[in-house]
Amino acid sequence: MQITSPAFKENARAALADAQLQKALGNVREGFIDKRQRAVDALPEFDALRDSARSIKDHALAHLDLYLEAYEKKVTEAGGHVHWAETGADARAIILEICRAAGARTVTKGKSMITEEIELNHFLEKEGIRPVETDLGEYIIQLRRESPSHIIAPAVHLTKEQVEADFRRMHDHLPFARDLSEPESLLNEARRVLRAQYFMADVGITGANFLVAETGSSVIVTNEGNGDLTQILPRVHVVVASIEKIVPTLEDMGQILRVLARSATGQDMSVYTTVSTGPRRPGDPDGPDEYHVVLVDNGRSAMLGTEFQDMLRCIRCGACMNHCPVYHAVGGHAYGSVYPGPMGAVLTPSLVGVDKAGHLPNASTFCGRCEAVCPMRIPLPKMMRHWREREFSRGLNPATQRYGLRAWALFARHPRLYRLATAIAIPALSLFSAGKGRFRHLPLAGGWTKHRDMPAPEGRTFMQQWRDRDALKQGGQA
Amino acid sequence: MSGREAILNKVRGALGVSFGDASRASAVARRLDDAPVGVVPARGQLPESDRIALFCAMALKVSASVDRVKGPGEVPEAVAAYLRSKNLPASVRMGADERLQAMPWKAVPALEVKSGPAGAEDEVGVSHAIAGVAETGTVVLHSGAANPTTVNFLPEHHIVVVDAKEIAGDLETVFSRIRHRFGKGTMPRTVNLITGPSRSGDIEQKLLLGAHGPRALHLIVVDAG
Numbered sequence: 166m167q168i169t170s171p172a173f174k175e176n177a178r179a180a181l182a183d184a185q186l187q188k189a190l191g192n193v194r195e196g197f198i199d200k201r202q203r204a205v206d207a208l209p210e211f212d213a214l215r216d217s218a219r220s221i222k223d224h225a226l227a228h229l230d231l232y233l234e235a236y237e238k239k240v241t242e243a244g245g246h247v248h249w250a251e252t253g254a255d256a257r258a259i260i261l262e263i264c265r266a267a268g269a270r271t272v273t274k275g276k277s278m279i280t281e282e283i284e285l286n287h288f289l290e291k292e293g294i295r296p297v298e299t300d301l302g303e304y305i306i307q308l309r310r311e312s313p314s315h316i317i318a319p320a321v322h323l324t325k326e327q328v329e330a331d332f333r334r335m336h337d338h339l340p341f342a343r344d345l346s347e348p349e350s351l352l353n354e355a356r357r358v359l360r361a362q363y364f365m366a367d368v369g370i371t372g373a374n375f376l377v378a379e380t381g382s383s384v385i386v387t388n389e390g391n392g393d394l395t396q397i398l399p400r401v402h403v404v405v406a407s408i409e410k411i412v413p414t415l416e417d418m419g420q421i422l423r424v425l426a427r428s429a430t431g432q433d434m435s436v437y438t439t440v441s442t443g444p445r446r447p448g449d450p451d452g453p454d455e456y457h458v459v460l461v462d463n464g465r466s467a468m469l470g471t472e473f474q475d476m477l478r479c480i481r482c483g484a485c486m487n488h489c490p491v492y493h494a495v496g497g498h499a500y501g502s503v504y505p506g507p508m509g510a511v512l513t514p515s516l517v518g519v520d521k522a523g524h525l526p527n528a529s530t531f532c533g534r535c536e537a538v539c540p541m542r543i544p545l546p547k548m549m550r551h552w553r554e555r556e557f558s559r560g561l562n563p564a565t566q567r568y569g570l571r572a573w574a575l576f577a578r579h580p581r582l583y584r585l586a587t588a589i590a591i592p593a594l595s596l597f598s599a600g601k602g603r604f605r606h607l608p609l610a611g612g613w614t615k616h617r618d619m620p621a622p623e624g625r626t627f628m629q630q631w632r633d634r635d636a637l638k639q640g641g642q643a
Numbered sequence: 644m645s646g647r648e649a650i651l652n653k654v655r656g657a658l659g660v661s662f663g664d665a666s667r668a669s670a671v672a673r674r675l676d677d678a679p680v681g682v683v684p685a686r687g688q689l690p691e692s693d694r695i696a697l698f699c700a701m702a703l704k705v706s707a708s709v710d711r712v713k714g715p716g717e718v719p720e721a722v723a724a725y726l727r728s729k730n731l732p733a734s735v736r737m738g739a740d741e742r743l744q745a746m747p748w749k750a751v752p753a754l755e756v757k758s759g760p761a762g763a764e765d766e767v768g769v770s771h772a773i774a775g776v777a778e779t780g781t782v783v784l785h786s787g788a789a790n791p792t793t794v795n796f797l798p799e800h801h802i803v804v805v806d807a808k809e810i811a812g813d814l815e816t817v818f819s820r821i822r823h824r825f826g827k828g829t830m831p832r833t834v835n836l837i838t839g840p841s842r843s844g845d846i847e848q849k850l851l852l853g854a855h856g857p858r859a860l861h862l863i864v865v866d867a868g
């Protein structure tokens with residue numbers, strides 16, 4: 166996983182000044198919170214289901230070795246192959262070998278955070294295999310060569326105008342005069358372009374929301390149906406899943422399904438919950454001939470038995486970031502890891518080391534909303550505090566952060582000074598962009614500009630704009 | 644040491660357990676055998692008539708359309724009526740499912756019924772569900788020789804026939820039915836739980852129907868005729 170978390174503070178500052186990003190982030194603030202609340206309010210048993218889901222995962226984790234063995238046995242009985250990968254590099258090598266054996270040139274992919282974590286796309290490209298993301302959001306960020314900024318809404322940091330520009334740039338075989346002004350037309354274009362890819366692919370790679378030990382099944386939960394086309398049309402289906410995705414039985418999956426979609430998008434149930442077991446059966450008219458599961462550890466086993474074990478209950482619903490004021494302010498890329506927000510602040514240091522990601526647990530106001538909404542009742546703030554303590558005791562707080570904090574403290578006591586400093590800094594930054602309106606590189610914020618160009622500030626600070634906005638509102642025009 | 648042994652050893656080491664601990668093994672075996680039912684929402688446990696009404700209401704809520712007919716003999720005409728209402732060509736794709744095959748398709752003039760897996764050119768697919776779930780308005784389909792999965796995903800319109808008496812209140816009833824039909828711990832290649840037509844909110848969180856799967860999901864509920 167490529168990590169630019171050490172630059173969190175610089176990234177965050179840049180994000181705050183990015184007007185386009187701030188506009189897009191408004192969709193998180195407005196989109197997710199009310200929908201979740203309505204879905205939760207409509208189900209009186211929601212909290213009882215959270216407790217049930219939590220104890221299922223606790224039980225599964227406490228017996229993880231045995232459930233993994235039971236799962237493997239059932240997959241094998243159904244004619245599938247299980248591969249075990251200790252690290253991301255092992256997983257990549259195994260997947261490459263499967264692709265090579267299938268003579269694969271094109272690989273379609275369903276949305277999968279674990280393949281983001283192990284940077285599979287980049288690796289396959291280097292090996293001459295073309296990965297095609299098929300989830301709409303993932304497809305958009307693949308065109309932009311970015312990483313996801315949200316675990317369930319990868320392109321949430323973009324506006325439709327940005328997507329339109331990308332489609333015009335990348336789909337240059339289509340007439341330029343076509344109308345792409347509405348999300349509908351963008352979606353239709355992506356649907357048409359990707360249809361052809363499903364039929365072209367030799368291998369389809371998906372993640373898994375669950376691995377069911379009882380039946381040896383992998384389960385994907387999606388809304389678009391892209392994961393299904395990815396896994397039924399190519400000759401080979403590869404499932405990449407981290408080891409903590411195991412649940413004992415179908416009933417256990419059912420408990421967690423009831424909290425997953427409600428917490429993620431406010432749906433009672435996502436559109437497609439697909440339970441896959443082994444390859445196509447004798448007589449089946451469609452489906453893949455080969456079925457592989459790559460079980461990835463990549464740091465999970467080291468979290469077991471520690472104060473971070475509870476994090477392994479995470480079902481990647483995204484509720485914690487949807488409700489996080491820090492995420493709302495800076496977006497996902499500032500975290501410099503594929504896992505942003507509160508869950509990322511706990512998970513990323515566990516996976517890559519606190520020396521590289523120690524800033525992230527500090528990116529919190531400790532308001533506690535993440536824990537309050539987490540369907541798996543993961544004590545996120547407590548775990549962030551654990552990381553802070555560890556980081557502190559190891560003396561890892563970098564000097565810049567200490568200076569930074571001191572500077573912030575100064576500003577906090579002297580708001581006027583802050584306004585003055587930013588009013589001076591912004592025109593200065595405009596000079597850097599040399600009139601192009603965008604920065605290719607920002608001093609101190611390489612992690613940010615690596616993922617995206619940063620728009621140059623438009624000459625007025627946030628505080629100045631805020632005052633104008635307020636004035637407008639009072640005038641009744643906003 | 645293989646990746647397998649390395650991972651399992653790390654897991655055991657981290658959990659502080661040893662290989663071959665009989666009490667852990669029996670706890671796992673018991674859970675897999677018993678498959679205990681957890682919390683089932685009250686809305687998943689309604690009596691039959693309320694259950695079917697809830698199924699229809701929940702399906703409408705997720706933007707499916709619902710038709711009710713009085714017996715399997717009325718299904719082909721209901722399909723034809725749907726095609727007409729949407730200005731679609733009189734042609735459908737379906738697998739060799741025996742419940743579908745037993746219906747009087749020939750009685751509908753000029754309706755083409757293509758058999759076998761779906762391809763890129765098919766506009767309408769017809770499937771028969773093994774169950775419905777009232778709790779969420781979900782239909783449950785499975786793959787098999789007579790039930791191609793491509794029919795569920797490639798066409799723009801997906802019509803699913805479901806017997807009213809097979810609409811369960813909750814997911815758990817469906818799981819136990821699947822277990823009964825295919826054998827404990829055995830599954831068909833694919834079980835699809837489908838709740839409404841395909842959608843995406845990936846562009847500015849605006850919800851749009853028809854991302855990659857069908858733009859429209861039409862359910863035909865068959866009451867015992």
Ligand code: SF4
Nearest residue numbers: 479480482483485539
């Ligand atoms: S930590 Fe909890 S709220 Fe956050 S993604 Fe994981 S399960 Fe969802």
